[in-house]
Amino acid sequence: MAADLYSAKVRESRAYLSLLLTPLQWVIDVPSRFAGEVSDIVVDRSLLVKENAKLKSEALLLERKVQQNDALWFENNRLRELLKGSHRVDEEVQLVELIGVNPDPFQHQVIINRGSEDHVVLGQPILDAGGVMGQVTEISYYTSRVMLITDARHALPVEINRNGFRTIAIGKGDLDELELDHVPDTADIQENDLVITSGLGGRFPRGYPVAIVSKVIRDPGQQFARVRIKPTALLDKSRHLLLVSMPEVPIVSADTQPEDPVTASEEER
């Protein structure tokens, strides 16, 4: 046991062991995949038509947002260049699927269907449609293990979207609640504020939604305010997840001038 805690060699053997278990995990996942496929086949036409219409309208809405987003992205980059700041770089994402959940309720971990063969690296962030889910903590050949942000051992650098107040979101081992750490009583945090990743610490890209502030308790007897937040990601429901590859951030020194702002930013994309 001590060997596992302290030596990397044992970690490797662990990867081999989990390789042995990978077929078991696939077999267990079969019923839920099968159920999904059956419900895809046995669905009536009017429902599909309705769903199609709904998705189309949704796509339209999202496209409008993206158009604006694109313009904003370029504008942002141009402004950053005016200030001689560095570019924001787009992250690459990879679609992955959840194939298992850790049976130990004390640990909030899920297993995804990509491993070192698919170039997953330690510490890679995982998102779902709602927001940040967690990070990769263990890699085997065809699967890897993701620690969710609600795990009692997880902490995540975040900021409040409204005013940029930086803090850290600590998991409590509770699937629908996290807590903000060391928030002064006077900090400007209100209920329903959006909490996003701050990108400090370098593990998670900046600006992804993490949670909504659900409760702020200011007790004069306590040193810090207690802020409870509710994750926006569907931590116990999402099946299709996004694995984000953090780009190698180029170190731009102050005196190298990019030639033309627009072309430079297009190259970055």
Add this chain to the structure above:
Amino acid sequence: MNSGAPAPSGGGGLIILATFLVGLMLSQIPLPYYLEWARPEWVAMILIYWVMALPHRVGMGVAFFLGLFLDVIKGSVLGLNALSLTIIAFLTLLLHQRLRMFPVVQQALMVMVLVGINQLLFHWMQAFTGYTGDNLIFLLPCLISAVLWPWLFVVLRGIRRLFRIK
């Protein structure tokens, strides 16, 4: 399978392995979050049965390797479950003659104690490596295991008799 004509050693090694594999699968089937706390310790129960029924074939060595796999599944430090399952196997080996004489309900009580020891050891050692639980709910699986024991016992005994594993 070698079920039809039992080998001189008693045969059925594959069958025993298959029951353990099913146990490993059952112990990682996804459950709703609140049911997760009540997940019975399948592998420990199946291990107790086989050690009780065939102490000369299934013992602490098997328990150790099963524990390693369980560790990988649960993402715990390698060797935690191996140690606790080995201890259970040892205790069952000590008790197996008495366990065989017990009526099923009394067996279930003993299973509760054994699985409880497993849970206590496991969570005590987990706490060393940083996972803490603040209440005793982690003992719930041993109760559930005891409740399910009579059925599991009948099924496994059926399997053992069907394939004449000795």
